[in-house]
């Protein structure tokens with residue numbers, strides 16, 4: 001069985017390639033909205049906030065579409081916060097959870113966005129912002145992220161819980177964190193965990209129960225806990241044989257646990273989730289062109305005008321993306337053939353068909369038989385592709401991005417980068433000129 005296009009037709013692909021050139025990302029407003037609605041329907045006991053993990057794809061048009069659906073934002077750096085605000089998102093809808101607190105924390109972030117403190121040092125840094133005196137209207141209520149000691153990701157590199165992960169306050173330091181919080185006279189209003197991307201839903205459910213134990217401790221100490229944020233990481237099948245999470249089942253399990261928590265403590269916790277992949281992965285396609293075909297004794301290689309410059313996930317994780325050949329002109333005599341599909345970078349690791357989970361090893365993929373000049377669509381590229389690629393390697397410019405609205409009208413949402421823009425910040429010292 002060969003892969004199929006998700007939301008484009010062959011004619012759409014030809015038209016877009018003609019109009020915008022290749023490589024070009026195409027996003028579907030309809031799919032984005034459908035996924036947002038599915039997330040908002042997750043069962044919950046006492047209310048739900050869905051935050052979009054904007055690291056997955058921070059394009060302003062995507063932020064706006066998801067904002068219009070009622071989603072809030074999970075930002076991973078001060079820069080992401082600024083980017084969201086520039087896109088028109090109200091700061092009070094943004095939660096910043098970062099490995100690195102912004103330097104201008106005090107001036108630009110305090111009392112504007114919610115800040116999730118993810119280490120003992122971050123609690124100190126945040127607390128010290130207030131030391132001395134004069135913060136009028138200081139918000140005493142804080143959020144903390146805990147590493148529960150258990151994680152799960154689609155690959156080791158996307159597992160961010162357990163002893164091999166630096167993300168969050170290590171659970172054995174929870175009491176130390178509580179003493180620090182007491183020293184600074186803070187109250188904890190939100191407890192947060194995120195254990196990985198593409199996680200096993202059973203592990204995620206187990207971590208939800210473990211987090212409720214930490215929540216209980218906070219309530220016992222008199223903290224006005226309002227929210228338990230269980231992060232993102234919900235598995236989405238990009239390939240036909242990959243499974244996706246059933247948000248309803250996992251949600252129902254967590255809903256019951258929140259109800260039990262209420263019976264035991266009298267506290268009605270609001271559930272927060274912050275999916276990235278779930279919302280955008282399958283809302284994005286990448287249209288590319290095949291520029292060469294090369295044979296060795298073992299393989300037939302198809303060379304494309306994309307690669308790790310747009311889609312790094314295969315060379316980083318051994319991730320699999322559906323690949324669909326669209327002949328440049330309609331052909332009806334379609335046979336299939338096994339190919340290794342590679343990118344355009346001078347890097348033998350720049351492959352689009354690695355062995356699953358093993359970027360070190362080539363694999364073949366059965367595709368419609370192809371010729372130089374045909375188009376190749378890489379599917380499932382809405383998340384962690386445009387935002388997480390080795391942009392400008394070999395000085396290839398950043399790809400253009402196009403949004404297809406609900407009336408099937410295409411809009412450019414990122415122009416293709418020029419060489420001039422790549423060189424903009426480069427400076428040649430006088431002694432060399």
Ligand SMILES: Cc1ncc(COP(=O)(O)O)c(C=O)c1O
Pocket residue numbers: 053056074097194196197198231232233234274275276277278383
């Ligand atoms: C804190 C946090 N929340 C949410 C997410 C979103 O994860 P995913 O895109 O797998 O849903 C991430 C991803 O790294 C994250 O670090």
